[in-house]
Amino acid sequence: MSSELDVMVLASQGANALVTEVVRGGWQAVRGAFASFLRRDGQATVDWQLGLIDQAEQAMADAGEAEREQVRQQFEERLLRQLAAYLDRYPEMGDELRAMLSSVDEGLVPQTPAVNAQNNTNSLVIQALGDIDGGTGGINYGVPGRRSEH
Template sequence: MAAELDAMALAVPAASALVTEIARGGWESLRGAMARFLRRDGETAADRQMELLDDAAQSLAGATETDRDEVRRQLEQRLVLQLAAYLDRYPDMDDELATLLPAPQNPPLADTPTLSAQHNSGSQIVQALGDVDAGSGGINYGVPPRNPGA
């Protein structure tokens, strides 16, 4: 059970990073490293996995603005499962997967608090390391304001 949890602990952020790179148009720069990573299953299996990833990258690039978040979410879910299964079969590949992922931009200092919001489709997220001033109207979630006299 611990090995499965370890595989998921790396697969989730790895899938998120890969999908982010695909969405940014950086898939081509990661493609070769990902192909080498998947070669342990053999040429045929790796080629099939890469074909699926290429198709997913094209789907994400061609998605309309309205569908983009859903396509991205589905791709991320599929990648989590794919990477977790692969890491479950080859647990020694965890370091190699970690090294092929892009480094975070401006990583936080060790003693700096960090905030993260993931998998929040259709919701509003407000993150702050200090005070948040919503103004005199507050935050409107698309619901008409209450009429206190009614």
């Protein structure tokens, strides 16, 4: 396989994995690892790249049901081009991208953001993945607390 094709295959895998994380709400969990991966281009470029992904994340959240897939597809195509160009400039970063993708796949990079729901009265908090820690006060489902009988 030619090196150009190798770069495109790896860039495609990377773009797909990152877009998947954005779509499923896990982008913030992998953001730091991706920033570290992009470090060769300097902090200003890293901040710019991360800003673009943050904007795409917001655009997908704001998109209506009908245009969401188109927004996702455009974002993935743009990210593919950016990753391919980066890997073309820095071919030695291919192994690091593979390691990052493997970490995401194996769950070594946290997949769910932390949820903090304190002092919520008459609120509904939904958590789809992970463990719930009720802390010292426990979890109150709207049932009055027990009264101690003395």
